[in-house]
Amino acid sequence: MALNSSLELHEHEHLRQKCEQMLNSSEPNANAQYCPGTFDGWACWPNTPAGSRAFLPCPYFITGFDPSRYGHKDCTENGTWYRHPASGKVWSNYSDCINLEDLDMRQKVNGIYEMGYIVSLIALISSLVILSYFKSLRCPRITVHKNLFASFSTNNFLFLLWYQFVIPYPSVSFENGISCQVLHVILHYFLVSNYFWMLAEGLYLHTLLVCAFFSEEKLVRCLYVVGWGFPLIIISVYTTLRIRHGDTDQCWINDSNFSAVLLWPVVFSMALNLFFLCNIVRVLLIKLRSAPGGNNSRPSRQVIQGFRATLLLFPLLGVHYFITPFRPEPGHPLEPAYEVTLAASASFQGLCVAILFCFCNGEVMAQMKRKWQYATFRPRTNSYSATTVSHKPPPVQLVSNTSPLLEV
Secondary structure, eight states: OOOOSHHHHHHHHHHHHHHHHHHHHOOOOTTSOEEOOEEOSSOEEOOEETTOEEEEEOOTTSTTOOTTSEEEEEBOTTSOBOBOTTTOSBOOBOGGGSOHHHHHHHHHHHHHHHHHHHHHHHHHHHHHHHHHHOGGGOSHHHHHHHHHHHHHHHHHHHHHHHHHHTTTOHHHHHHTOHHHHHHHHHHHHHHHHHHHHHHHHHHHHHHHHHOSSOOHHHHHHHHHIIIIIHHHHHHHHHHHHHHHTTOOOGGGOSOOGGGHHHHHHHHHHHHHHHHHHHHHHHHHHHHHHHSOTTOTTSOOHHHHHHHHHHHHHHHHHHHHHHHGGGOOOTTOTTHHHHHHHHHHHHHTHHHHHHIIIIITOHHHHHHHHHHHHHHHHHHHHHHHHHHHHHOOOOOOEEOOSSSOOEEO
């Protein structure tokens, strides 16, 4: 039996020694016919009477096995273990350890993740190209949008790598190579940066409305620290703690006590963003009620549009943290619905970001419309102009009551 991970090798040796001790201490009935106890590499099968079947819980350390299920091993009538007809070797039946319905559900959920990340990545890259192409859109506010898109697109790309090269191959996580550990760290850095750039969006709008005098360029430089710097500090602390305490098994996939180092800053950023949004609502209502039409104190259409986009996106980004405490137990009837909701809300976040901040942005739509009209009508206009210029007009005749026709 081939073992493909350091964890399995460790468990194999531990269980083998434990099995030997148990079998040596047991004394079967000498007058009864039985199959001798044995260790098959995954489980320790006890001495079993001839013509019976032994049951043991499925190994917990094998990926894809359900420890609540049971494997079995048959002892034939002549006191020998059953041999598989295809291989001719002694066989332990672990086929019931795999929940095929659960496996099918997990594969479909992973498919939703992959599809969502692909669609989101395409939308985000398209948004970055659009915002970078039009020079008239180059301003501090669009710079913040572009950094948000860059954070999401990089995170989506890394998640696609994770689902292509780590999730389908349990041996990769069990071997626990340095590459998959580094991928985990970088992926979670950009995941945290997503939420801090959303905080930067809220902070920018809040400053724009509340502060009368400030430099947008200096504010954007501060937002770079918020969006890229703070997540770097958080992920550095998280990584250091896991390494120092030896919590580095299986590509860091398993839940860790140090995951709170990532969770609480994200929750804090969302709470702070919620405060900004609530205060923005208050300030907008005051300005809209007090300022007459055309007054300079009235908030601009771009500010209101940016606020609307941020307000709509905020709950979308928070769905994961809102529903996590209500995660159903494995095997619960609501577990598939929960996993699908979680997959859709996480993987399509990037698409929502691109739609709200780019494709539905009034300035972007105006630039796209102007570019389309220019590209569509310019050839037709040139053709018409060439025709009229090359055409020689006919002579104009003037008529007078006292003179003959004059040709001009």
